[in-house]
Amino acid sequence: MVHPRQDRRWTRRKEARPAELISAALDLFVERGFSATRLDDVAARAGVSKGTLYLYFPSKEDLFKAVVRGGIVPAIERAEKLLDEHRGSADSLIRDMVKAWWVSVGSTRLGGISKLMISESRNFPELAQFYYREVISRVHRLVAAAVQRGIDDGEFRQVDVDYVKRLVIAPLWLLTVWRFSFDYCESQKLDPLTYLDSHLDLILRGLENDETVKVSEMAMTNVESAATDSIHMSIDGGRNGRLVKSGT
Amino acid sequence: MVHPRQDRRWTRRKEARPAELISAALDLFVERGFSATRLDDVAARAGVSKGTLYLYFPSKEDLFKAVVRGGIVPAIERAEKLLDEHRGSADSLIRDMVKAWWVSVGSTRLGGISKLMISESRNFPELAQFYYREVISRVHRLVAAAVQRGIDDGEFRQVDVDYVKRLVIAPLWLLTVWRFSFDYCESQKLDPLTYLDSHLDLILRGLENDETVKVSEMAMTNVESAATDSIHMSIDGGRNGRLVKSGT
DNA sequence: TGAAAATGACCAGCCAGTCATTAATATAAC
DNA sequence: GTTATATTAATGACTGGCTGGTCATTTTCA
Numbered sequence: 001m002v003h004p005r006q007d008r009r010w011t012r013r014k015e016a017r018p019a020e021l022i023s024a025a026l027d028l029f030v031e032r033g034f035s036a037t038r039l040d041d042v043a044a045r046a047g048v049s050k051g052t053l054y055l056y057f058p059s060k061e062d063l064f065k066a067v068v069r070g071g072i073v074p075a076i077e078r079a080e081k082l083l084d085e086h087r088g089s090a091d092s093l094i095r096d097m098v099k100a101w102w103v104s105v106g107s108t109r110l111g112g113i114s115k116l117m118i119s120e121s122r123n124f125p126e127l128a129q130f131y132y133r134e135v136i137s138r139v140h141r142l143v144a145a146a147v148q149r150g151i152d153d154g155e156f157r158q159v160d161v162d163y164v165k166r167l168v169i170a171p172l173w174l175l176t177v178w179r180f181s182f183d184y185c186e187s188q189k190l191d192p193l194t195y196l197d198s199h200l201d202l203i204l205r206g207l208e209n210d211e212t213v214k215v216s217e218m219a220m221t222n223v224e225s226a227a228t229d230s231i232h233m234s235i236d237g238g239r240n241g242r243l244v245k246s247g248t
Numbered sequence: 249m250v251h252p253r254q255d256r257r258w259t260r261r262k263e264a265r266p267a268e269l270i271s272a273a274l275d276l277f278v279e280r281g282f283s284a285t286r287l288d289d290v291a292a293r294a295g296v297s298k299g300t301l302y303l304y305f306p307s308k309e310d311l312f313k314a315v316v317r318g319g320i321v322p323a324i325e326r327a328e329k330l331l332d333e334h335r336g337s338a339d340s341l342i343r344d345m346v347k348a349w350w351v352s353v354g355s356t357r358l359g360g361i362s363k364l365m366i367s368e369s370r371n372f373p374e375l376a377q378f379y380y381r382e383v384i385s386r387v388h389r390l391v392a393a394a395v396q397r398g399i400d401d402g403e404f405r406q407v408d409v410d411y412v413k414r415l416v417i418a419p420l421w422l423l424t425v426w427r428f429s430f431d432y433c434e435s436q437k438l439d440p441l442t443y444l445d446s447h448l449d450l451i452l453r454g455l456e457n458d459e460t461v462k463v464s465e466m467a468m469t470n471v472e473s474a475a476t477d478s479i480h481m482s483i484d485g486g487r488n489g490r491l492v493k494s495g496t
Numbered sequence: 497t498g499a500a501a502a503t504g505a506c507c508a509g510c511c512a513g514t515c516a517t518t519a520a521t522a523t524a525a526c
Numbered sequence: 527g528t529t530a531t532a533t534t535a536a537t538g539a540c541t542g543g544c545t546g547g548t549c550a551t552t553t554t555c556a
Binding site: 031032033035036115117118119120121122123125128129131132133136159160162163164166167169170171173174177180181182184185186188190194195198199201202203204205206207 | 279280281283284363365366367368369370371373376377379380381384407408410411412414415417418419421422425428429430432433434436438442443446447449450451452453454455
């Protein structure tokens with residue numbers, strides 16, 4: 001049996017094709033949007049012809065689904081694992097989750113998919129539902145669980161997690177969308193890590209189970225001191241676990 | 249001189265056309281996106297033929313610019329006036345601004361323009377720059393000024409307004425984008441006003457100039473009381489001025 | 497009756513998806 | 527090893543539908 005690659009240095013074989021096509025498609029979808037992406041261009045970027053593309057994906061929409069499935073879903077699975085295994089304060093859990101998101105999605109090409117889905121959801125409802133089911137609802141569940149844990153542990157005050165989960169996510173969403181739309185319009189660039197840090201500080205401070213308020217109110221009326229250990233802990237928790245400021 | 253409308257009940261005359269076309273275009277752009285909107289449809293919705301549309305707008309892109317200019321810019325001007333004329337805490341100023349945004353943009357068709365711009369920014373860079381210049385940068389300036397006022401007055405703690413302004417805006421952005429993309433995917437709808445309220449509570453609490461912490465720390469060490477008036481005011485400010493919960 | 501406004505058939509170009517054809521590779525036969 | 531044959535992979539010219547934009551013609555109105 002003769003080894004398959006001989007005259008051509010590396011005749012590309014069937015197995016590699018789908019991944020190459022998906023990677024090329026991700027680039028172009030993110031760059032130009034779904035409709036504006038030409039399948040000829042996707043094929044060309046993957047080094048094949050359009051006909052070949054159709055050997056592996058029955059339609060443009062299926063190609064898109066494959067892009068989402070291949071990129072985002074694994075990242076979510078990692079985050080779900082993080083939630084399960086995390087030991088420590090809800091504060092640090094949320095910080096870790098945001099950091100993980102930035103490393104594996106936000107700062108990469110995958111970040112562009114959020115924007116892509118926003119853009120195309122109306123015109124491709126089936127795609128939107130797919131994305132909602134496979135991505136958004138899972139992320140929501142993840143964040144809600146983290147916030148709920150904080151409430152149960154008395155670390156956060158009582159809030160409606162269905163709303164708060166969105167408030168935790170919103171700035172992340174904006175960050176990716178921004179990077180893929182108006183970023184280049186802005187002369188003075190913002191630093192993503194500082195931005196995420198500000199967000200975490202602000203929102204976690206907002207969530208703090210604020211015994212301190214009661215203390216100060218009591219102080220105003222009569223009593224001079226009260227148990228403040230737990231507060232102090234949560235305040236401290238709001239300071240540590242910062243994102244490391246290194247890569248872009 | 250015979251009055252112009254006679255046989256036809258209200259023969260529409262030149263002056264009304266641009267506004268009618270812009271309104272129809274807004275509907276369709278928001279609903280379908282820029283590329284997917286057919287000029288035939290825009291014309292039909294405005295009750296004219298495509299040829300007529302071209303009498304008033306030289307191209308699809310110009311029509312789009314007119315839509316943005318006509319809808320958003322006036323709303324921003326009102327907000328700028330609000331900033332100038334507002335007397336009171338920065339807390340209530342921000343609440344008022346968010347409320348005004350909801351009433352005149354967020355809850356209306358205009359909200360769809362944000363999503364539209366996100367979607368099309370890459371394919372129409374000139375449009376994106378126009379929008380950035382005329383809308384985004386002005387909104388940023390507006391919010392930054394409000395936050396800065398709070399800092400200057402000692403109501404908010406020292407924060408980097410360039411980042412915080414984005415954190416104030418992000419949930420609003422997400423809300424409109426959501427309404428025009430994934431809203432229908434979700435069985436249990438979220439109430440926009442509760443959402444905005446949660447956001448304001450959380451972020452304004454996060455911004456509070458937290459003398460209380462110092463007070464409690466001091467209480468733990470030695471001193472028994474301190475000036476807490478300003479804190480109390482800001483805490484109170486965090487409770488009043490809520491959005492009225494009536495219309496959708 | 498003439499000017500202004502409106503029309504809609506038409507064109508040119510674009511692109512997702514198809515398929516008859518060609519190239520590459522595996523298997524068989526000698 | 528080599529030739530013959532079968533099978534699988536890849537190609538790219540083609541098509542059918544669509545739509546931004548045009549313009550010769552018709553309608554409206556002063």
